[in-house]
Amino acid sequence: MTQPSPASVAGWTPIAEEAARATRVKHPDKMFPRPTHRRVITVANQKGGVGKTTSAVNLAAGLALHGLRVLVIDLDPQGNASTALGVEHRSGTPSVYEVLLGEVSLAEAAQMSDQSDRLYCVPATIDLAGAEIELVSMASRESRLKEALSDEALDMLDPDYVFIDCPPSLGLLTVNAMVAAQEVLIPIQCEYYALEGLSQLLRNIELVQAHLNRSLTVSTILLTMYDGRTKLADQVTTEVRHHFGRTVLNTVIPRSVKVSEAPGYGQSVLAYDPGSRGAMSYLDAAREVAERGAEAPQ
Numbered sequence: 001m002t003q004p005s006p007a008s009v010a011g012w013t014p015i016a017e018e019a020a021r022a023t024r025v026k027h028p029d030k031m032f033p034r035p036t037h038r039r040v041i042t043v044a045n046q047k048g049g050v051g052k053t054t055s056a057v058n059l060a061a062g063l064a065l066h067g068l069r070v071l072v073i074d075l076d077p078q079g080n081a082s083t084a085l086g087v088e089h090r091s092g093t094p095s096v097y098e099v100l101l102g103e104v105s106l107a108e109a110a111q112m113s114d115q116s117d118r119l120y121c122v123p124a125t126i127d128l129a130g131a132e133i134e135l136v137s138m139a140s141r142e143s144r145l146k147e148a149l150s151d152e153a154l155d156m157l158d159p160d161y162v163f164i165d166c167p168p169s170l171g172l173l174t175v176n177a178m179v180a181a182q183e184v185l186i187p188i189q190c191e192y193y194a195l196e197g198l199s200q201l202l203r204n205i206e207l208v209q210a211h212l213n214r215s216l217t218v219s220t221i222l223l224t225m226y227d228g229r230t231k232l233a234d235q236v237t238t239e240v241r242h243h244f245g246r247t248v249l250n251t252v253i254p255r256s257v258k259v260s261e262a263p264g265y266g267q268s269v270l271a272y273d274p275g276s277r278g279a280m281s282y283l284d285a286a287r288e289v290a291e292r293g294a295e296a297p298q
């Protein structure tokens with residue numbers, strides 16, 4: 001009786017697009033290039049809720065889905081990365097805590113995620129909550145993770161990429177992560193106060209560079225939770241690109257309900273809803289990370 005409204009006709013396009021995207025994710029047509037060397041990347045920002053864990057997990061899943069071997073080290077006592085990758089992390093499970101204490105090796109604590117046989121996670125249990133204080137009195141307290149991530153230990157798992165998911169603080173756990181890595185990836189939320197605290201984070205990274213790890217660089221900034229309806233999101237994006245130039249990935253992660261639902265199912269968004277905008281953008285970001293990693297070092 002009525003003509004289809006322009007809106008419903010236009011509605012076909014996104015649906016068809018989504019179907020095409022879903023097919024692309026399920027049947028990745030192209031493997032990502034392997035990095036020139038094993039990349040150990042710390043995902044840090046002392047602000048909570050900016051997308052550290054979400055980015056670590058979904059970039060890891062994107063890289064693993066495209067043929068690369070990836071290890072995620074959950075260094076946050078809340079264990080959110082372990083949850084999102086669907087690995088056991090009840091108290092008593094061999095975890096990053098025992099790894100820091102030198103009681104178990106990396107390979108002994110690593111569990112394969114059921115999302116990919118190339119994706120591993122060293123889980124965090126609630127036992128890690130005390131580590132921040134326990135580490136204070138330990139020998140080489142800043143470099144215990146680095147020692148655990150020796151070439152020999154990593155060779156057992158042979159990852160192309162290691163992502164270390166930091167807690168929302170600049171305490172000893174985060175310092176351990178920065179000492180153990182060559183690169184820092186900073187997720188920045190496209191929201192109010194996004195840049196607050198960033199200079200403190202950068203100062204801490206400089207301190208680590210000066211005293212503990214000369215080879216550390218801020219290699220990657222990822223803009224997350226972008227909401228196109230707000231002017232503010234664009235302002236933050238412009239400002240961050242202005243300050244940080246090429247360090248910022250071209251891909252921006254949109255705010256998407258699917259991204260926030262996925263961990264509840266013990267999955268990355270790439271497994272939970274491969275055709276969603278959130279999944280596609282994390283895949284694009286992972287591709288960028290991989291392409292940069294495959295470039296010859298400057």
Ligand code: ADP
Nearest residue numbers: 048049050051052053054225254255256259260
């Ligand atoms: P952090 O590790 O920095 O504390 P999280 O990655 O845990 O931050 O993200 C904080 C919250 O925001 C979580 O509930 C997560 O599911 C949600 N979230 C993260 N990224 C997005 C996104 N792109 N869209 C919607 N929700 C998101």
Ligand code: MG
Nearest residue numbers: 052053076080
């Ligand atoms: Mg987190």
